[in-house]
Amino acid sequence: MPDQFIDQPNPPPGESHLPDGALQLVVPASDKGFLSDKDRHVVQKFRRAADYLAAGDNVLVQEHLKPEHIKPRLLGHWGTCPGLNLAYAHINRLLSNHTDLRSMFVVGPGHGAPAILACLWLEGSLGHFYPNYTISASGLNRLITGFSTPGGFPSHVSAEVPGSIHEGGELGYALSVAFGAVFDKPDMVAVCVIGDGEAETGPTAAAWHGHKYLDPAESGAVIPILHVNGFKISERTIFGCMDNKEMACFFSGLGYQPRFVEDLEDIDNDMAAAMEWALLEIKKIQKAARDGNPISKPRWPVIVMRTPKGWGCPARLGDKFIEGSFHSHQVPLPAAKKDEEQLKLLEGWLKSYNIGELIDAKTGGLDADITSIVPKETERRIGQVAEAYKGYTPLDLPDWMNFTSKKSDIEISGMQSIGEFLVKVIENNKSTFRLFSPDELESNKLNLVFKVTGRNFQSDKFSRAKGGRVIEILSEHTCQGFMQGYTLTGRTAIFPSYESFLGIVHTMMVQYSKFNKMGQETNWRGPLPSINYIETSTWTRQEHNGFSHQNPSFIGAVLGLKATYSRVYFPPDANCLLSTLYHCLKSKNYVNLIVASKHPTPIYLSSEDAQTHCQAGATIWKFASTDEGMDPDVVLCAIGTETTFEVISAAALLRKKIPELRVRVVNVTDLMVLGSDHPHSLDEAGFESLFTKDRDIVVNYHGYGNDVKGLLFGRKNMERVIVEGYSEEGTTTSPFDMMLRNNVSRYHVAAHAVRSTSLNNYKVTVRQQELVSEFMSEAEKMKQYIYEHGEDPEDCYQAPKFE
Template identity: 45%
Template sequence: MNTHVKTLTPDLLHKMDAYWRAANYLSVGQIYLYDNPLLREPLKQSHVKPTLLGHWGTTPGQNFIYVHLNRVIKKYDLDMIYISGPGHGGPALVGNTYLEGTYSEVYPHITQDEAGLKKLFTQFSFPGGIPSHVSPECPGSIHEGGELGYSLSHAFGAAFDNPDLIVACVVGDGEAETGPLATAWHSNKFLNPITDGAVLPILHLNGYKIANPTVLARITYEELDQLFRGYGWKPYFVEGDEPEEMHQLMAAALEDAIVEIRRIQRQARDTHDATRPRWPMIVLNSPKGWTGPKVIDGLPNEGTFRAHQVPLHPDAAHPDHLKQLENWLRSYRPKELFDERGGLIPELAELAPQGARRMGANPHANGGLLLRDLIMPDFRNFAVNVPSPGSVLAADTHVLGEFLREVIALNQEQRNFRIFGPDETLSNRLNAVFEVTNRQWNARTEAHDEFLAADGRVMEMLSEHQCQGWLEGYLLTGRHGLFNSYEAFIHIIDSMFNQHAKWLKVTSELPWRREIASLNYLLASHVWQQAHNGFTHQDPGFIDHVTNKKAAIVRVYLPPDANCLLSVWDHCLRSRHYVNVVIAGKYQAPQWLTMEAAIAHCTQGIGVWPWAGSDRGAEPDVVMACCGDVPTLETLAAVSLLRHHLPDLNIRVINVVDLMKLVQETEHPHGLSDHDFDALFTQDKPIIFAFHGYPSLVHQLTYRRTNHANLHVHGYKEEGTITTTFDMTVLNALDRFHLALDVIKRLPQLGERGAKLKQVIQDKLVAHKHYIDQHGQDMPEIRNWTWRNPQ
């Protein structure tokens, strides 16, 4: 960077500094002012909000960045969005989108005058208003301010398959200490300069978190430079606190970075050479709370941790703070910035880009505007032929992989679908997708590598955070995708799921936000298929976490076989604005339903399987319900055992695909009415429910049902080890023998017949334990069991 050449003319420098002052003024006003927005009269206590909430420290730096990005957008006609990574930069983004006019277009009552300024200020961190961080309510945002650590992953997700987009991503130096952010610097090894856009990281190095210094601010320049060069970046440093010098330095750094990005892309696209370049980034080292009060109550403020939140507290306990606040606000010279009506003066307003080039109005930040439907194959073409229930075996996710292969193939030209996952796409048996695509990879390759290319539809890195962040950024900018993971390790992104679900909930209530494609999870290698990996890989609790979210947003599906899995995924990939969680097995397992029957069953989400039961439409003696592939298998094996030994027992078999069917219709859109639930489960008969996950979840979902007292749930009880597949079910009492024993226990009228069968079953459990201890595998009658309809 040539620091001797002045990029900005004196006139432009003066205007940009004034625009920055206007943004800073609006930011302070949002934190503090309830009235007198332009200081037309001396500031009074009544003009100040009674409760002060917000964060000042990061805000002036982000305002500084925004005005400089506006300049290069206009000069180079850039398609650019802004991601604010620091936790609470809300005043900056709200203020800047107001100055550029976007905010008033989205919210017409926030007018470009004094009355509009009063409303803008009052609503901030105020009951019925807007949050203090960058939130869904803020135009131009795809990243929630509370999502500390994920900004850079979101930025790369937005850039994938968006060749003309530049994502300016402001990374807070506190945020940079999180594991996900530290990992996300490696995203540059996955970016294709031919087909993808660019990410311009701007590390906002202002020295402090809430109360502590940041690590990156306390290492030497040389170490910081080496760190980012080691990550594969080319850093440009902008450092200081004198505004005029900093404006020139920042303008020069941005100029160099944009020219470098364009050179990289032009060279790659002209030569069709996707060799990984060294992308530019900027390190902005400016004081925390820049331009704010230097000293408060005798203690340093600007440039310290004390500037992090609300520096001044104009109240009875701090009599000097009111005047200090007024001096602070007047230091921005608002009379020079706003006209008599209260609007930004024209010569400053013209600094902002126009139309969709404004970062607040860029359609990529309202991804539903750009969303196109996937071209979908007919999932029926991938059906497993099932002549009769249980007569054939198939690996459910392997079949799904063939369907997803065609989804990828049909949408290659649209470039709007990707699969994300932490190195588990093959392990989860989605092998077929690699017949039509590769893993995108732009680091070094070797001759023995498989499925690696600069351009691919599968994104894999051994970081669940990174994969989730990439996918979220991809979806939020108008594309489609899915995340496949081992069930036990999806918990790593619990908080990321939280934030995305909250984003969907809030944006669904904003008419100007358009619906985006659903966030789709495929959880395979699940709890009942982790016998060889042991206890660490055995945890089905993610669905408990999911079901706590807003009912309008979450969906949970546990298809019992491959045809049901195909039907469910066809629905999920067509859906909008949901979080869909689908749990499926990857090993060979019995297939129960024809495709026609599977479609009907999945459409209902829950239903009686008359071919498996013996009630023949009459009132049953017992209801045996199942949810999940292994629970379904064990339930049917238990039914077969009971019907063989107790042929006059009336058993009703119910299978649940859509978990939320268990909830009352008043609590979830998919829920059953009490009448329909009772028609299925009866009002007074024992229910033996075999469930994929923790038993408490079924009780939680059904606790208000009429027959809840007779509901007895078998599921995962936190018992696991390295053992056989069937023994995992035995350890947790989910196996066919324990299910049958529970039926006998709940039906004392079986008398001696029940007692004899109980002894037979107990002997089988003893034999099972001896057999696996000696042979290391399950008994032949378990391994070779097939469904035969008892006569």
């Protein structure tokens, strides 16, 4: 790309591609006198101080800058900071003028932390949570010199930053998080800034529809501010190249009313009027809904804020534009420590804010006008709003044992069994519990919840204004963002999904876990409800959809998290699933992943046995073992619903074909017990009590075999372990053929057991070859039957009986 193009400053909005008069959707700007001169100057002072602090590398520029004043490593993203400070100042003004308003600020441009930290220091919230950062000379010095240095605040709006519920490091999720935060919070208005680079992402594109799932009678609202400054790291943005009519068409189609803030000569009048207008529009929509006359498809406000990239920094450096170009995206003068010209430009830039008029050099005290627009009630300040840090609101949970089934010959769908349980959870927690699902609730057998609730979809006249606890949108990213916002503000949610598509939110889940980890390591954030995934419609029963739907990789993603915050469960039957879900809904601060079957399966354990089994994480299943598992020749370990069925079937097959082989069956429901460095890990004595000291272990695992191998690494004598799991073999076929293709069928388990026993039991050794050949022959016959008849034999799903 030619330099003469990329080094040009932001262009004006430009000529419209639409005929004149074709569209009249742009809300007109207010007159110039919206703010009094006094109010305008007050807001400007706040912004000046915040801009200086966000840019400053010298406390108050009381002398000429010298190279030693510059930090050895300059970090931060100046390009977005002036716009964030503009938004922050006007949220404060709105809060001060509307004492019934409560607001959160969700920041999409996460690298704009210098701006947010500056504003938090000015409003006193930073000092409230961190006594070393009070409004004082020492607090100011620590803020500026310590930013993004070892021991200081990171360069992102991270969990250490008061008021934050979103880091913004991975772009695209701010808007969905903001919507999730205001669900069931009728007095909350979240202001969300979305950078025009972030707005190019798929997750943001879907999240614009968030207002269509927001019932104004029961929930708060979001004021989205699209910050258009024209550039990403080194390229123009899509939205930066759209004029106002194009933008108006775009937002109108999404169901919004757009208003443009772009008058740089009188930006504060422009912004103040836009914010007041947005709040007024929200109140109109909410009042109509709360009076029982909801507006059909209301047009919610959105603000398009156009400011130059890096607004306020030096206009040029040599022959390159800085302000208004991508060169201001990060550090506009990166070589100021070594380059005299850049050092002089930096000094002039910082002095242009006349910071001495606003902050006392000796005391660090602020001009009274700056603090006058900050809400006097500290709990209404952006950095101290309770929802952002108080944390967990416990659920009123029913006794899960009331929903269990007696051990019998009847097969039951685990997902249907928890559906009955969730009916009561919803009834008991009408404003603190939700289900976020990517259009799969019926398929995943949770439709029983519709006995007491409906879907919450405001664009559908049959779902509108009915207080539904279920949100279904065919965007996993948006479901995840909604759930994050809901959870980070203290409420509990479940995200049930097809197994193969949870990987879509892999990195979002990782980002959330990092935020949660850092949040729990602060001393002022409360514990959070755990974030809960139910992974169902698994590869073992996705044979009809084919290879694309056969993917258990999300399990490994959760295993890769910090052990303190990750949990993975494989309940083998409906009773164990109920026990596991109850535990997860009570838990705090974890990423919980439950892998469950929606298809009918046997009930192996009574409610009491299921409780014992789930508490232990793994137990010996005496009913399927030889002599209740005493002195085994081999240990068969089952992890996962369908893989457990195959292990049970293999144990029955072995008992029939070669009763002299002694088998112990172990079922693992808490995957983490296998590890050696997890809080749930079995100690060595506990591990040996289940798996013996020296007998071979055949593991039949639901996911990728390397998951288990990684967990077992570090245990003693692990060369005796054989792990079979999903091995990337699949197509549109039958359920049992999926077992055969991936070597997890009963025949493969039985063959492994015979091979593993040959050194311990010579009665088996002399028959090893014939037995293995017989099992593999049976597997081949089964495959031929499936290909001939197009289905599995009926008897392959009959639960084995043990005498």
